[in-house]
Amino acid sequence: MATPVCIATWPFGRLAAMTASKLLLAGKPALEAALAGAQAVEDDPSVNSVGYGGLPDRDGVVSLDACVMDGRTLSFGAVAALERIGNPAAVAKLVMEKTPHVCLAGRGALEFAITNGFKTRNLLTPKSLEEWEKSKPKPPQPMPGHDTVTVLCLDSKGDLGGVCSTSGLAHKLPGRVGDSPIVGAGLYVDNQGGCAGATGVGEEIWRILGSHKVVEMMRAGKSPQEACEQAVRLMHQVAGRRGVHVSSAAFLALDPQGRHGAAAVPGTNFEFAVGRPGSLQMLKGVEVGG
């Protein structure tokens, strides 16, 4: 028997970790708990970077990216550029369970969701429309102080599961896909190495396949904290090769023993929640400069 643990990104990670921890304590599988945690954030209209109420793209359309991964079987599913469905992570789980594929995008993802009983809705709230209008001249970038919800869980059987869900960068080009639905970039989960997730500028996270790197470093013996810090250093190095600076990015990780770690690019102000039996803490990711 393992002691269940859940970690989740940003201040809204508290809601995700609380929701997931209840299920883990009731003996539910890691992936089911992580999905419920992410879904609680997707459903919260006050969160403007995930699910319902997420900020729209350049043309005012909300499109969502998500993926799920099971650490026992390495099964995963993803959806990208999904419109009008507020729970993309649940659709991603069905892609994993019901199709021979691992990722559906755009119109096909929407059709698949509708066929499987998901109801369409307008994902734009009056508040998110107003915020989008106000921030219009800005280039696409993560919202300060929050972005993707990534939920990583270890269940009582010792299995790992993870979920990642986002509306991506506000004002992104229509059709832009970030790191969040890309397994290896925004999320990676393997019972034998650990699990990791990312948040921040998706293009930079994807470029280094950051979450997979973190898991492989844990597999090779690094602690979750060391592995996250090393991934941030690598991101700085790779961005430096193009003469650019990463404005905001963070990794968080959980190893098969339930130890956690998190590291971020300076200025990200990354916070995450850690739920263990009887405790829920908010912690700050260690900032690692280039």
Ligand code: GLY
């Ligand atoms: N990390 C979220 C995104 O870039 O879409």
